[in-house]
């Protein structure tokens with residue numbers, strides 16, 4: 291069963307976008323993001339990188355991990371275009387792209403692009419992380435095209 295979130299209201303009574311609930315397992319990721327650093331989990335037993343946080347390594351089933359900084363560079367692996375308004379705060383954004391970025395180090399992140407019109411989104415495009423400070427407690431890593439096409 292799904293529930294419709296109750297929209298928070300901004301200063302002018304318009305709905306604001308919901309912030310992620312930060313679970314304990316992902317707290318180091320969001321703490322690093324606040325410092326504008328992108329980190330992923332690394333298995334201490336075998337060195338495999340993973341995102342999002344998981345209790346066990348899918349390569350060796352090891353359970354000891356650390357968080358390490360990554361380059362913040364990668365490419366668009368896939369994307370889809372959202373046309374449906376699932377939350378009133380996104381009404382002005384549709385249609386917009388939800389993007390899967392494959393980091394240069396391997397892990398994939400579901401995210402969105404900043405300063406990138408829909409017609410500029412393409413699979414394989416090089417991107418780099420750009421941090422969006424949403425509140426005192428929440429910064430979201432998003433991405434920008436490294437080499438955006440010229441706008442007419």
Ligand SMILES: [Zn+2]
Pocket residue numbers: 333334335336337338347348349350351352
């Ligand atoms: Zn492992």
